[in-house]
Amino acid sequence: MSIGILPRRLLGGLLALGMLAPSCALAASVDNLRLWAAPDHARLVFDLSASAEAEVFSLDDPRRLVIDLADTRLKADVDRLKLEGSAIREVRTGVRNGDDLRVVLELNREIEPRDFSLTPNEQYGHRLVVDLEYPGESAVEDPIDPIEAMIRDQEIAADRAQAKAQVQGQDPAEVTPTREPAQPHPRRDIIIAVDAGHGGEDPGALGPSGVREKDVVLEMAQRLARKVDATEGFKAVMIRDDDYYVGLRQRTRIARDQKADFFVSIHADAFRSPRPHGSSVFALSQSGATSETAQWLAASENRADLIGGVDGSLSLDDKDEVLRGVLLDLTMTATLNDSLTIGGQVLDRMGRVNDLHKPRVEQAGFVVLKSPDIPSLLVETGFISNPDEERRLQSSSYQDRMMSAVFGGIRAHFQRNPPPASLLAWQRDQGRDTGGDGYRIQPGDTLSEIAARHGVPVAQLRAANELNGDVIRVGQVLKIPHS
Template structure:
């Protein structure tokens, strides 16, 4: 009898060790975070280790299913993180074979992509699931003509609000998040561009979700943008740093230690925001490699200079000249691209100002004035601005021309960089 008990105890101990090792080897879903928008929703599942999984879509009703092998939930998945996005609910069930099934209930059919991310800084293993509204990419179309009877094309301004979603960007002392502030400024700028005759805005992101650095470039190129502006409000090593800066791309070293520091921080966004770096397609690889076109860089510098001059009128600037650094988001070979650091969110005074809607509007207006000045002095073929020119003839006066073309004197001065009323015979005026 004692021998039998010993055998039974030994068997139970072996079973305990086996089941315990299985439990400890299983993957654990520690939590789920959601960033929801009308056209795109991102879900991030925090894991304690890597995992094997599969995904598939079902219809009637629309849903996406995620099966994760040998996995269990640490706690129930949140049910209140969906804000009028593609997903309205999430369900889960652990099967007898150890598979954790997560079902995403959708408001409409959606395409999906997913990938696993390794730990980075304070972030652990992550399973990232991106859902996109079916047909969303059709929003990016060929530029429409301003008038059906002409070939005049609008000037397309790609407006990129930095960070988003899982990547909050820099955090101010009062807890302000860079991603929220720059999105507010970007939306105000888009409204101004939309009102500008001959121009149209392209928003790289419209809400709180992350877009990969090279996907931002790709989206602007697909839309055939004429100018790419990335808006930020970064932090520095000490809270005394202040003022706006404007950057263009440099592949031969940064123009200052601050520029190098900021570029390094911004280029880490994909690791924080959750982007699969490997396996980019050939079109993106070409973007990364084909940096030989100098005309885009020269245009970038001109546009950046015009915007910096306008920013100086609404507040302090950190540098009075355009700075250069290796920002990944500026590496488009054929679109003039620049990055605006609107202010330092790490500076308590500037953090307070950046949260003020009036200050946001002033920044957006300054950038708009710079955009206008650049394209007035560098009009593109087949656009409205190139059609609106006047060669000054004998007897012409600035006030008379303003009346003839039904524009204000101030608009005429601003478009041509004129401070007074003096004009020279034979010069060409740009008519706003």
């Protein structure tokens, strides 16, 4: 019997008795709870059968976070949540006011809560997302040394000043002082940001036997990071080092915060049919994808943020200004040229490990590649939708050879073009024969003195040595141009 055919009087009576409260039809249930622990936050997701009104607030002594869900029943088993590594010590639940659900998180540290609701998408239904953010924590496990970060900041500022001078048609030598005495060589590490695609509530692509992209790419990213760290003059920064989601814009922001010289995002392709196979390398395209597959892929990789939450729709903050500026084109072009060169080196080596899906570096509009000042590549290590490659992607020898190929390409590029303050640049200069037209910088030297001593204009000396800005370093070898 449906309500529609109940006699009016009877319906009224039932409502009055509270047997057919109008809210009954709207009641939601918590069908599942999912928790991910990142170094700087934990994310708790309530999978709901319908949308529910939520109120989230903190209490002190002891520290707790209370989540009240109106007219909601609990169907999930909270004891199955794995709390290790998160700020949550214990989860308690109770019923309030007859129909409301109260979830209390006992906390073991200070947090800043943030919550939002998500409507159903391809993968999930209604969700309430509660993020516990840890004030003052870094988003990465092992942030780079603050002194290295400072040196990188100086280099970046010098690059910008020079680019700006070029745009304005000025002699860069006049923009920056030349009387700064030579600084001790920092011999800094080259920072490689290693990004494992997807993570947490975003599994990425799924293989025919159920292998998840987020798992195999994390294994590969960890291998790559170990190779980078084991190489003198290089240091890896992992964008995510466990099973949690990081927003696409947040990924490039972490790379920038960590002063990365290079950003590489590791993925495994999927297509609608099982046949496509092979590995590919992508750089950013500024105007549309180079192939239809590339377009399709970019759309599906970028879709991750719709699964992962709201982060992806947040606008760029600090970079907005730069993005608008005249510098962008210049930086972007230089960055993209580097990306394509490194991509070619990587692709060559990958071709020795697996078939290539396309013989050249493809270009597509991936959000994670949109750092204006960090050369970036996205590597598709194979097609997880192809049964053979799904198997290979799980094999440790395949993973290892694939990551050696990726790092081999990156390393070859930086050995040829080391950033001036890097250990690699210093090593190159130590091995360099100063010969007849070279000069090794001594403590106390300044650029203008060296120029005067050799009878060369500063601008010419600068150009011959591709010097960015004003910083010269002890031990650096300068080419002396013949004027």
